[in-house]
Amino acid sequence: MAQLQRLVVSPTQIAAEQIALTPAQQHYLGHVLRLRSGDRFIAMNGLGQSWLVALTTQAATAKILEAMQTQTELPISVTLLMALPKNGMDEVVRQVTELGIDQIVPILSDRSLLKPSPQKLDRWQRIAQEAAEQSERQMVPGVQAPQTWGEALQIWNTQHSICYICAERGMRSHLLSCLQALSAEEWSRGITIAIGCEGGWTEAEIERAIAVGYQPVSLGARILRAVTAPVVALSLVSAVLEENAPQISEPT
Amino acid sequence: MAQLQRLVVSPTQIAAEQIALTPAQQHYLGHVLRLRSGDRFIAMNGLGQSWLVALTTQAATAKILEAMQTQTELPISVTLLMALPKNGMDEVVRQVTELGIDQIVPILSDRSLLKPSPQKLDRWQRIAQEAAEQSERQMVPGVQAPQTWGEALQIWNTQHSICYICAERGMRSHLLSCLQALSAEEWSRGITIAIGCEGGWTEAEIERAIAVGYQPVSLGARILRAVTAPVVALSLVSAVLEENAPQISEPT
Structure with missing residues (x-):
């Protein structure tokens, strides 16, 4: 057919x-x-x-x-906090939607140069809808209004879910190892992943995240562009969730 | 610094x-x-x-x-056989270079509409060089001249390396599980991954690959665009190689 x-x-x-x-x-x-x-x-x-x-x-x-009985959604909620890159946010929204993201939160970080218009936000929501249709998902991810890092950390912290911040420099644990060490109870709380824009997060931003429970992680030995990093992170989350994760209990 | x-x-x-x-x-x-x-x-x-x-x-x-003593290269050779997509090959070359690819082989598959000019090939090689510089690699991946599926399978088969073909429909093993099951000896032979263009591989193309030792694999429950699939596959290969793989012996 x-x-x-x-x-x-x-x-x-x-x-x-x-x-x-x-x-x-x-x-x-x-x-x-x-x-x-x-x-x-x-x-x-x-x-x-x-x-x-x-x-x-x-x-x-x-x-x-x-x-329809098909089920192509991830069993838990995965949120991307994405520091707004100068270019390429359209493609980030499209690709992470294909990979099963639940919420996309654009962040106005210290190094973000872009202040998106309301039209941009409508456009990203439309792209998420198209990508959800094309990738045969049942849910359309939500694209939130842009927030400052301080605002975002009040909502997306360890009270909300397991939280990772991708930091390209320094010796960090690899996201894959961290995900594979999670228990079923931890998985069931949901996952939040924060990715910096060009130039990465500032040290102050990373410290602020660590203070509310974020674990800094690496995505490998090479430097990834801001628009590639979220795709890599979501590839690992969805693969581990669908293949390796201990039996996830129902979200509470 | x-x-x-x-x-x-x-x-x-x-x-x-x-x-x-x-x-x-x-x-x-x-x-x-x-x-x-x-x-x-x-x-x-x-x-x-x-x-x-x-x-x-x-x-x-x-x-x-x-x-310089830095080492950001993957310990083995990873080859991407990419059926030429209608759009987006530039971004595929850029992203898989960031993820450590060694060879990119554009494939003129049954459903490829694009016949690239020699200028295109020069452009992809230039993009690979830029991306290698930016991602702080020591090697610049090679972009081969486009080949038919038959030509490619004569070189990239199980005599050459461990070979996977991504096939979106049907019950397939997930690439992550397959990679995690590889022995050190298998890893050391190198990895080849074949990705279809829009519409995917034809059944005949998949069968032809299986006949020379390719294992059909899935990248998850959702349908990925042709330009997203190689990034997902390479994300898994590089993460497992750098985090999970058994100690790789020197390539022979």
């Missing part, structure tokens, strides 16, 4: 086994994808549920045929 | 503890970086050796002060 197209719909569009399509969705399905009455696609509400649906004769609605 | 700038020089430029700089290198050092007589930088020959050097008063040469 050819892969069915995926489309994110709002929960408010769903009623009585019918999905009311927006004009933009009707245009996309009918004119871009050239689907016709009876053609099937997958509707996902971005919150973990998806359905096999068929376009109706009116083409303004789709009929729900059955709920 | 601030990070010193890195510059790749040809072995032919080095004689009697002096490096003869090309006009382009003189321009870069003097006008772009604004280095002056006596200023230091790191010269690397792209083959594993690097030196701390100082610009001489003539600015047309640099004097070798000492050999």
Whole structure:
């Protein structure tokens, strides 16, 4: 069977086994994808549920045929705190979404040069939605409003989850070893990973994170660009979670 | 100490503890970086050796002060066979270079739409050199001329190294588990990883690879774009090599 197209719909569009399509969705399905009455696609509400649906004769609605059982989400919540890089944040959002991220929090760090506009934020949320559809996820990651490091550390600290900060210089434990040493109870608390922008975190930023329980980690012997590091970190988290982690208990 | 700038020089430029700089290198050092007589930088020959050097008063040469002892190379050779994607090969070359790749072989697969010009190949080699400098490697990866799948499989098969082909559909072992099961002797033979372009490998291509000893592997439950998959695969290879692998014996 050819892969069915995926489309994110709002929960408010769903009623009585019918999905009311927006004009933009009707245009996309009918004119871009050239689907016709009876053609099937997958509707996902971005919150973990998806359905096999068929376009109706009116083409303004789709009929729900059955709920999908596929599960491609990571079993725990993984958050990326990303110090805003000068370039390449679009690609970071896209790639970490493919790798199963749950929350993306842009950080206005000491070395961030970018102060993103609200339009940028909308754009990143749209990219996350597209990437979630294309990578066949059931959830669309949330892209938060940019925060200062101080604001972020009040929320994302060891009260919230297990926290790592990637620091390229100095002898640090490798993220892979740290993840493999986590117990099932620790995994179930969720993971937060902080990545610096060009030039890395300042020493003061690293110390501030360590003070609220972050463990500084390395991603290997070579220097990675700011836009590559999150992809590497998420590759390790998702691989260890899906392959090596002790049986994760239900998140509390 | 601030990070010193890195510059790749040809072995032919080095004689009697002096490096003869090309006009382009003189321009870069003097006008772009604004280095002056006596200023230091790191010269690397792209083959594993690097030196701390100082610009001489003539600015047309640099004097070798000492050999560098840093070692950021992976202990074995890792080759990427990359079916040419429609877009994004530049970024693939850059990111896998940051992760320690040794050889990049563009593959003209059944679903590749791109037939790259010789200029493209020069461009990829240049990107590999820049990325090797920036990620503080001692070696510059080689970018081979594009090959058909049949040509590539005659060279990169189990006679050459341990070989994996990433296949997104079907129940496959995860690459992480496969790597962690390798013995020191197997690691020392080197690793080859084949990644499909948009749409993936055809069934025939996968079967042909399996016939010469490739193991089909998964990179996780989600569908990754062609340009993300090599970064994920190399992230796992370099992390396991640097953290988990049994003591690697010298390559034969």
